[in-house]
Amino acid sequence: MAKRKVNTKRKTTKKPKTPLKEKFKLSRQQKVVLGSFLFFLGIGLFFAFISFFFNWKIDQSEISQFYNRTASPKNWLSKFGATVSHFFIFKGFGVSSLALPILTSLTGVYLFFDLNKKKLAGFWFWGTLVMIWVSVILGFVEKESGLLAGVIGYETNDFLQDYVGFIGTVLVLAFFAIVYIVVRLRYTPEKLTASLKTTQKEIVQDYETVPDVKNGHQLSTESKEDTSSSSAIKKRIDALIAKSKDVTKKESDNTDKKVPSNKGKEIVKDDDTNEISLNPTVNDFYGNPNNRDNEVPEKLIIKSEDNPEDIAMEVETTIEEEEVKNLSAKLVEDFGEFDPKLELGNYKFPAINLLKDYTSQSGGITIDQGELEENKNRIVETLKNYKIEIAQIKATVGPTVTLYEIVPEAGIRISKIKNLEDDIALSLAALGIRIIAPIPGKGTIGIEVPNKNSTIVSMRSAIASSKFQNAEMELPLSLGKTISNETFVVDLAKMPHLLMAGATGQGKSVGLNAILTSLLYKKHPAEVKFVLVDPKKVELTLFNKIERHYLAKLPDTDEAIITDNTKVINTLNSLCIEMDARYDLLKNAMVRNIKEYNAKFKARKLNPENGHKFLPYIVLVVDEFADLIMTAGKEVETPIARLAQLARAIGIHLIIATQRPSVNVITGMIKANFPARIAFRVTSKIDSRTILDTGGADQLIGRGDMLFTQGNELIRIQCAFVDTPEVERITEYIGSQKAYPDAHLLPEYSGEESGTSLDIDKSDRDKLFKEAAEVIVTAQQGSASLLQRKLKLGYNRAGRLIDQLESAGIVGPFEGSKARQVLVTDLVALQQLLDNE
Numbered sequence: 001m002a003k004r005k006v007n008t009k010r011k012t013t014k015k016p017k018t019p020l021k022e023k024f025k026l027s028r029q030q031k032v033v034l035g036s037f038l039f040f041l042g043i044g045l046f047f048a049f050i051s052f053f054f055n056w057k058i059d060q061s062e063i064s065q066f067y068n069r070t071a072s073p074k075n076w077l078s079k080f081g082a083t084v085s086h087f088f089i090f091k092g093f094g095v096s097s098l099a100l101p102i103l104t105s106l107t108g109v110y111l112f113f114d115l116n117k118k119k120l121a122g123f124w125f126w127g128t129l130v131m132i133w134v135s136v137i138l139g140f141v142e143k144e145s146g147l148l149a150g151v152i153g154y155e156t157n158d159f160l161q162d163y164v165g166f167i168g169t170v171l172v173l174a175f176f177a178i179v180y181i182v183v184r185l186r187y188t189p190e191k192l193t194a195s196l197k198t199t200q201k202e203i204v205q206d207y208e209t210v211p212d213v214k215n216g217h218q219l220s221t222e223s224k225e226d227t228s229s230s231s232a233i234k235k236r237i238d239a240l241i242a243k244s245k246d247v248t249k250k251e252s253d254n255t256d257k258k259v260p261s262n263k264g265k266e267i268v269k270d271d272d273t274n275e276i277s278l279n280p281t282v283n284d285f286y287g288n289p290n291n292r293d294n295e296v297p298e299k300l301i302i303k304s305e306d307n308p309e310d311i312a313m314e315v316e317t318t319i320e321e322e323e324v325k326n327l328s329a330k331l332v333e334d335f336g337e338f339d340p341k342l343e344l345g346n347y348k349f350p351a352i353n354l355l356k357d358y359t360s361q362s363g364g365i366t367i368d369q370g371e372l373e374e375n376k377n378r379i380v381e382t383l384k385n386y387k388i389e390i391a392q393i394k395a396t397v398g399p400t401v402t403l404y405e406i407v408p409e410a411g412i413r414i415s416k417i418k419n420l421e422d423d424i425a426l427s428l429a430a431l432g433i434r435i436i437a438p439i440p441g442k443g444t445i446g447i448e449v450p451n452k453n454s455t456i457v458s459m460r461s462a463i464a465s466s467k468f469q470n471a472e473m474e475l476p477l478s479l480g481k482t483i484s485n486e487t488f489v490v491d492l493a494k495m496p497h498l499l500m501a502g503a504t505g506q507g508k509s510v511g512l513n514a515i516l517t518s519l520l521y522k523k524h525p526a527e528v529k530f531v532l533v534d535p536k537k538v539e540l541t542l543f544n545k546i547e548r549h550y551l552a553k554l555p556d557t558d559e560a561i562i563t564d565n566t567k568v569i570n571t572l573n574s575l576c577i578e579m580d581a582r583y584d585l586l587k588n589a590m591v592r593n594i595k596e597y598n599a600k601f602k603a604r605k606l607n608p609e610n611g612h613k614f615l616p617y618i619v620l621v622v623d624e625f626a627d628l629i630m631t632a633g634k635e636v637e638t639p640i641a642r643l644a645q646l647a648r649a650i651g652i653h654l655i656i657a658t659q660r661p662s663v664n665v666i667t668g669m670i671k672a673n674f675p676a677r678i679a680f681r682v683t684s685k686i687d688s689r690t691i692l693d694t695g696g697a698d699q700l701i702g703r704g705d706m707l708f709t710q711g712n713e714l715i716r717i718q719c720a721f722v723d724t725p726e727v728e729r730i731t732e733y734i735g736s737q738k739a740y741p742d743a744h745l746l747p748e749y750s751g752e753e754s755g756t757s758l759d760i761d762k763s764d765r766d767k768l769f770k771e772a773a774e775v776i777v778t779a780q781q782g783s784a785s786l787l788q789r790k791l792k793l794g795y796n797r798a799g800r801l802i803d804q805l806e807s808a809g810i811v812g813p814f815e816g817s818k819a820r821q822v823l824v825t826d827l828v829a830l831q832q833l834l835d836n837e
C-alpha cells in the first residue's frame with residue numbers, strides 16, 4: 001500500500017517532458033536567418049584569413065589593443081579579422097584553418113535550404129580531421145611555430161616526435177591518411193586494383209576491336225599487315241604504357257609538342273611501325289557515334305615524339321560502371337531507407353486494453369479433479385467393454401476440450417479403436433468427442449472430451465501472447481489456443497489463402513473478426529489493405545470506420561465495403577488487373593516476390609519514376625461466399641481462381657467464408673487452391689468432408705471450436721473471441737487518427753456494368769436465338785437458368801443466348817442477383833422487333 005502511495009505522488013508532480021531534441025528544434029524562419037548569418041560569417045572569415053597571410057606581421061601589435069578604437073589593423077576585416085585569424089591560424093591550425101570558413105559557409109547553406117543534417121555532420125567531422133592532419137603534416141616543415149602549421153599543428157607534431165619519434169609520427173599520419181581514404185572515400189585495395197585491371201583490359205580489348213590507323217593516321221579498314229593479332233597488340237600496348245611513364249610534358253596546341261591529359265598520362269606513337277590502333281571511343285573524335293554515355297572517360301594522349309607536326313590524339317578508356325549501386329547507397333546514406341509508414345508517421349497501434357479480459361472474469365481454465373477422474377474411468381471402462389486394454393493414460397486440459405492420450409496394450413489395432421468412435425462417444429455421453437488414432441508424430445491415441453465448463457479464449461490473451469508479439473511473419477494471425485493451451489499463430493502470407501466454413505452460429509464471423517483484429521494489431525496501415533465483401537451487409541460494417549486507413553476500394557465508389565454482387569465482380573477483376581500490374585513491377589525489379597520487391601524498394605534500388613512503389617499486402621475477405629457463387633457463378637469463380645492460383649507471390653491473399661459447405665460452393669477449383677482451411681462445427685460428416693476432406697468438423701462443439709489444416713494434419717483450436725463492442729472500440733480508435741486522403745484505390749475496371757461491351761453480330765447468333773427470345777418474353781423473366789430448363793441447355797450456352805438477347809435489346813443489362821429486365825412486352829412486339837432488324 002505504502003508503495004502505491006509514493007507512486008501516485010510521483011505521478012502528480014511529474015510534468016510532461018519535452019525531449020531535448022524537440023526543445024532545440026529550429027523553425028523554418030530561424031533556420032533561414034541563422035543559415036544566412038553563418039554563410040556570411042564564413043565568407044567574412046575567409047577574407048579575414050586570406051588577408052591575415054599578408055598582414056599578420058604588421059597587425060600583430062594591434063591584436064593586444066582590441067578595445068583601443070584608434071588602432072587600425074590592416075586586415076580586411078579589421079580588428080575582428082585580425083584577432084580571429086590570429087586565433088585560428090597562428091594559435092590554431094595554420095593554413096589548414098581555411099577549412100573553417102568553408103565549413104561555416106556550408107553550414108549556412110545547409111540551414112538555409114534545410115538540407116540533410118547527417119551529411120553536414122559528416123563534412124564537419126571529416127573536415128576537422130583533415131584540417132588537423134594537414135596542420136600536423138605541415139608541422140614537419142616548420143622549424144618553429146608559424147603560419148603554416150599553427151601552434152596546434154606544430155606542437156602536436158613536436159609531441160608525436162618526442163614520444164614516437166620521426167618514423168612513428170610518419171606512420172601515425174600515414175595510418176590516418178589510409179583511414180580517410182578507406183572510410184571517407186570508400187576506396188579499398190580490391191577496388192583500386194580492380195579498376196586498374198579493368199582499365200588495362202579495356203584498353204587491350206579496344207585496341208583489338210578497332211581498325212588501325214596507318215600512314216598519316218587515317219582510318220583504314222584495309223590494313224594488310226597482321227596487326228590484329230591480339231598478342232602482338234597486347235605487347236604493343238604494354239610498350240606504350242611503359243613508354244608513357246617517362247614521357248616529358250608537352251604543350252597541347254599544334255605548334256607545341258605537349259598534349260596534357262586529364263590524368264597526366266601520355267602515350268607516344270610507336271615510330272618503328274608508324275602505327276597506332278584506335279580505341280572505339282576515339283570514333284567520337286572522328287565523328288562516329290558512341291553510345292557509352294554513362295561511362296567516365298580516362299584520357300590517354302597519343303603523339304609522335306620525333307615528329308613535332310604530328311597531330312595529338314586522345315584515347316579515351318573507361319572505368320567500371322557502378323552508377324546504380326552507388327546511387328542507391330548514396331540515397332540511403334542521405335535520406336535513410338525508404339519508410340512507407342512515414343505518411344502516417346504518428347499512427348498509433350490500438351492498445352491492448354481496448355480488448356476485454358475474459359480470463360479475469362472466468363478465472364482461467366477450470367476443470368475439477370472429479371471431472372477428470374470420472375472421464376478417465378469411463379474411457380477405461382468403455383474400452384474394456386470392447387476388449388481394449390490400456391497401458392497408460394494422460395490428460396491435457398485445454399480451454400474447451402481435454403485431450404486424453406492413451407497408450408493401448410501391445411497388440412491392439414488402432415483401427416479397432418477408430419471404429420468404436422461412436423460407441424465410445426455414446427458411453428461418455430458427451431457431444432464433441434473426437435478420436436485421433438494415432439496422434440501424428442506420437443504412438444498414442446487421442447480422445448478429445450469437451451470440458452463441462454468451457455473457457456473463453458479472449459482475443460486479448462491471443463494478442464498479448466509472446467508468440468504473437470514476437471512473430472516474425474508477414475501477416476501473422478492469432479487464431480486462438482490449441483488443446484494444450486498454446487496460442488496458435490500462423491502466417492496468412494504462407495497459407496496463402498484461407499477457406500472458412502461452418503454452420504450458422506458456430507463462430508465464423510467471430511473468427512473473421514479475430515483474423516482482421518490480429519492484422520490491425522500488427523500491421524501499419526501502409527503495410528496491409530483489406531478488400532471486404534459482405535453480402536449480409538451487417539458483419540463487417542464496423543470496419544467502415546477505418547476505410548481511409550486500411551481499406552481498398554474501386555475508384556468512384558462511395559462505400560469501401562462491398563455489399564453488392566455486381567461490384568464484387570468488378571472488384572475481383574480489378575484485383576486481377578492489380579495482380580498483373582504487380583507481376584510486371586516484380587519482373588522489372590528482377591525479384592521473385594513482394595517481400596524481396598519491398599526490401600529492394602526500401603533500399604532505394606527501385607526508381608519511383610519508373611512506376612515503382614511500395615506495395616502493401618492486400619487481403620480480400622469474402623463473407624458468405626455461397627451467396628456470391630449462387631448469384632454470379634462463373635463470373636466470380638474465374639477471377640477468384642486466377643487470384644488464388646497466382647496472387648501469392650505479389651501479396652494478394654484471399655479469405656473466403658461460407659455457411660454452406662456444399663460441393664457446388666466449395667468446388668474442386670476452390671479446394672485445389674485453398675490448402676489452408678478452417679472448419680467450425682458443421683451438421684454432417686459430408687459437410688466436414690467437403691471442407692476438410694475428412695470427418696471431424698461434425699464432432700466439434702460449436703462456439704468457436706474449430707479445426708485448422710494447412711494441407712496435412714488437423715489441429716483443434718478454440719478460436720479467440722472478440723465481441724462486436726471490442727471491434728468497435730478498435731476501429732473507433734484507429735478511425736479517429738490521421739488518415740490517408742482516401743481509401744487505397746484499386747485499378748479501374750469497367751465490366752458489364754457499362755452495358756456497351758456487347759455487340760454481337762446477327763450472323764453469330766445461336767440457332768435457338770428465336771426460341772430463347774420467345775421463352776424469355778413469354779415468361780417475362782430474363783434469366784439464363786430459365787433458358788437452361790426450358791430449352792434443356794448447358795449453363796454456358798444459356799449464358800451466351802442471354803448475351804445475344806441483350807445485344808438485340810430484348811433483355812436489359814446484368815443486375816447482379818436480380819434477373820434481367822425484359823424489354824419486350826409480348827410476342828407480337830418481339831416479332832416486330834425481329835422483323836425490323
Ligand SMILES: Nc1ncnc2c1ncn2[C@@H]1O[C@H](COP(=O)(O)OP(=O)(O)OP(=O)(O)O)[C@@H](O)[C@H]1O
Pocket residue numbers: 456457502503504505506507508509510511659703704705718719720721722
Ligand atoms: N470463439 C468463441 N468463443 C466463445 N464464443 C463464441 C466464439 N465464437 C462464437 N461464439 C459464440 O457464438 C455466437 C455466434 O457466433 P458467430 O456470430 O461468429 O457465428 P457465425 O458462424 O458467424 O453465424 P452466422 O453464419 O449466422 O453469421 C457468438 O455470438 C458467440 O456467443
